[in-house]
Amino acid sequence: xxxxxxxxxxxxxxxxxxxxxxxxxxxxxxxxxxxxxxxxxxxxxxxxxxxxxxxxxxxxxxxxxxxxxxxxxxxxxxxxxxxxxxxxxxxxxxxxxxxxxxxxxxxxxxxxxxxxxxxxxxxxxxxxxxxxxxxxxxxxxxxxxxxxxxx
Amino acid sequence: xxxxxxxxxxxxxxxxxxxxxxxxxxxxxxxxxxxxxxxxxxxxxxxxxxxxxxxxxxxxxxxxxxxxxxxxxxxxxxxxxxxxxxxxxxxxxxxxxxxxxxxxxxxxxxxxxxxxxxxxxxxxxxxxxxxxxxxxxxxxxxxxxxxxxxx
Amino acid sequence: xxxxxxxxxxxxxxxxxxxxxxxxxxxxxxxxxxxxxxxxxxxxxxxxxxxxxxxxxxxxxxxxxxxxxxxxxxxxxxxxxxxx
Amino acid sequence: xxxxxxxxxxxxxxxxxxxxxxxxxxxxxxxxxxxxxxxxxxxxxxxxxxxxxxxxxxxxxxxxxxxxxxxxxxxxxxxxxxxx
Numbered sequence: 001x002x003x004x005x006x007x008x009x010x011x012x013x014x015x016x017x018x019x020x021x022x023x024x025x026x027x028x029x030x031x032x033x034x035x036x037x038x039x040x041x042x043x044x045x046x047x048x049x050x051x052x053x054x055x056x057x058x059x060x061x062x063x064x065x066x067x068x069x070x071x072x073x074x075x076x077x078x079x080x081x082x083x084x085x086x087x088x089x090x091x092x093x094x095x096x097x098x099x100x101x102x103x104x105x106x107x108x109x110x111x112x113x114x115x116x117x118x119x120x121x122x123x124x125x126x127x128x129x130x131x132x133x134x135x136x137x138x139x140x141x142x143x144x145x146x147x148x149x150x151x
Numbered sequence: 152x153x154x155x156x157x158x159x160x161x162x163x164x165x166x167x168x169x170x171x172x173x174x175x176x177x178x179x180x181x182x183x184x185x186x187x188x189x190x191x192x193x194x195x196x197x198x199x200x201x202x203x204x205x206x207x208x209x210x211x212x213x214x215x216x217x218x219x220x221x222x223x224x225x226x227x228x229x230x231x232x233x234x235x236x237x238x239x240x241x242x243x244x245x246x247x248x249x250x251x252x253x254x255x256x257x258x259x260x261x262x263x264x265x266x267x268x269x270x271x272x273x274x275x276x277x278x279x280x281x282x283x284x285x286x287x288x289x290x291x292x293x294x295x296x297x298x299x300x301x302x
Numbered sequence: 303x304x305x306x307x308x309x310x311x312x313x314x315x316x317x318x319x320x321x322x323x324x325x326x327x328x329x330x331x332x333x334x335x336x337x338x339x340x341x342x343x344x345x346x347x348x349x350x351x352x353x354x355x356x357x358x359x360x361x362x363x364x365x366x367x368x369x370x371x372x373x374x375x376x377x378x379x380x381x382x383x384x385x386x
Numbered sequence: 387x388x389x390x391x392x393x394x395x396x397x398x399x400x401x402x403x404x405x406x407x408x409x410x411x412x413x414x415x416x417x418x419x420x421x422x423x424x425x426x427x428x429x430x431x432x433x434x435x436x437x438x439x440x441x442x443x444x445x446x447x448x449x450x451x452x453x454x455x456x457x458x459x460x461x462x463x464x465x466x467x468x469x470x
Contacts, residue, residue, distance in 0.1 A: 013164015016184070024189035024239035030260075031182045033167070034470050037251065038175035050469065051395055053462060056446035081469060088175035093470050100188065102264055102386075103295070109181075110257045113470060119448065121462075122469025123395035134396040137439075137466030144254070185386050201385065202311055204378060207362035232385060244386050264386060270364065272378075273385025274311035285312040288355075288382030 001069075001077050003061040005052065007084040010094050019076050019096050026075055030105035032095045032113050038088035040135065043128040048135075050083040050092065053121035057081065064115040068097070071111065072104040079112060081122065114144040152220075152228050154212040156203065158235040161245050170227050170247050177226055181256035183246045183264050189239035191286070194279040199286075201234040201243065204272035208232065215266045219248070222262065223255040230263060232273065265295040303331070303373045307340075310380035313356070316346050326371075333358045334367030336377060355382055387415070387457045391424075394464035397440070400430050410455070417442045418451030420461060439466055 004010075012033060020026050038045055065077045078096040086092060095112045099105040124135040155161075163184060171177050189196055216228045229247040237243060246263045250256040275286040303326045314320050330339045337358070341351035350356065358365045359378040371377055387410045398404050414423045421442070425435035434440065442449045443462040455461055 011164060012167050013162060016163050020186065020240070022240075024187075026186050026240075027188045029184040029186070031184075032253065032257070033180040033182075034253065035171065035177050035180070036175075037178045052469070053392070053394055053443070053446070053464070056443060056462070059446055060448075089171070089173075089177075102183065102185065102261075103291075106183070106257070106261045106264075110253075113253055113257075117470045118467065120469050121394065121443070121464060121467050123465065124468045125395070134465070135468040137468050140254075203385070204308070204310055204359070204362070204380070207359060207378070210362055211364075268386045269383065271385050272310065272359070272380060272383050274381065275384045276311070285381070286384040288384050 001065060002079070003058055003065060004078075004080045005054075005057045005061070006080065006082060009082070009091060010080045012091075012094060015078055015080065015094060015096060019078055019098055023075070023098075025100065026098045027100045028102040028105040029096060029098045030102070030109035031097070032093070032109055033091055034093040034113075036086045036088045036090045036092060040126060043126075043130065045088060045126045045128060047085060047087045047127045049085050049125045051123045051125065052081075052083045056121050057083075060120045061116065064112055064119060067115065068108040068111050072099065072108045074099050074104060074108055077108070077112065079116070081116070081120065083122065111148055114141070114148065117141040118145045152216060153230070154209055154216060155229075155231045156205075156208045156212070157231065157233060160233070160242060161231045163242075163245060166229055166231065166245060166247060170229060170249055174226070174249075176251065177249045178251045179253040179256040180247060180249045181253070181260035182248070183244070183260055184242055185244040185264075187237045187239045187241045187243060191277060194277075194281065196239060196277045196279060198236060198238045198278040200236050200276045202274045202276065203232075203234045207272050208234075211271045212267065215263055215270060218266065219259040219262050223250065223259045225250050225255060225259055228259070228263065230267070232267070232271065234273065262299055265292070265299065268292040269296045303328075303371075305336075305371060305374070306376045307336075308376065308378040310378065312381050313379055316349075318346075331371055332367065333360060333365050333369045333371060333377065336371055337367070337379075350379065356380070357382060387412075387455075389420075389455060389458070390460045391420075392460065392462040394462065396465050397463055400433075402430075415455055416451065417444060417449050417453045417455060417461065420455055421451070421463075434463065440464070441466060 080094040097109040231245040248260040
């Protein structure tokens, strides 16, 4: 289990290999990679800066992982989130969840992303042709978190 | 978009890099890797053989991918499924789905796995201390497919 | 009418045959009728008409009992799939 | 009572300050009261008490208006998060 907040890029293949190395009890690994797109809300994006709240980001992500582990029978979880300057095509975030069976891995991976989107203190500032702008939080992200209350 | 049925191992990092290489419109990649466990239904597993129906496997997987692409707004989908002899810790199947947004990528990735489990002609034969046995289909896999009817 | 019939996995092992070319009498023109035709061989073959879990494919597409079977078709029988 | 206050993202830019150590008068002992106290500075600070979208954390944990604030605490204010 691990949470890392870092400026450097991550290597999904290497992280996945590390998660399963030497293990024979893993039946399923669900993963998610979020990337910088060249468009958002109808405008071209040439770069973005990801600001975060050092100290709190780590504990906020660890808290989300703990919640996931208490809801599902998971073997391991890794969250890597970058900060700093990124350009379109760059990876932002990686979530890896291993479990004996696929249902738990899928659910937990999506759960971690949904809560990360609303509870982890990161803020995106995009560079557009009209200048830099802070990304607005989406209603859909708040809704995505709320549906986990019901399940 | 691609479907591959092969005996060789696959490299998740390389496949993921190929899926997103040179693209700046991908916001989300959801993925799934299924692996051989050393236990199943209460028995130790030392190896397994995956039999398939050559010709049909390819088209069955392509059909599942097409269904996923008609249901969600996806950028790319890759399915790689192995056959032949595998041991615990080996990867069996890889599903990669790229999309602009995470919700579609997660749903489509799980949809492909659920339908693959019931519609793609692969059969597992496990080697246990009591001898070889064919894996029985699970009721839970049939149920997993049916829930997509409602959504 | 001549068709190619394939058997997979536990069914292949039970019957001891993976593929055969068969000439079908008139009237054996659906998956369901082909299952009954094969079951008439008796012994381990009997289960083909009664095993409700058995699946079929015609020309590499999943098929139910009503699916027509024609000259040159490839018809496969197999247990529920367990890949992934 | 002395606390450390942090501001992030668009709020940090609007206020022109990322962090400050502040001595609080008696009675300013919750996140809600701290928001009102800071808003009294006027100008761009006024929004801190009225912006319902503004989030707060006390000692690096998400906190609502009723959360107590004590000596030496680290209190952060920021807009809704947009990572991931």
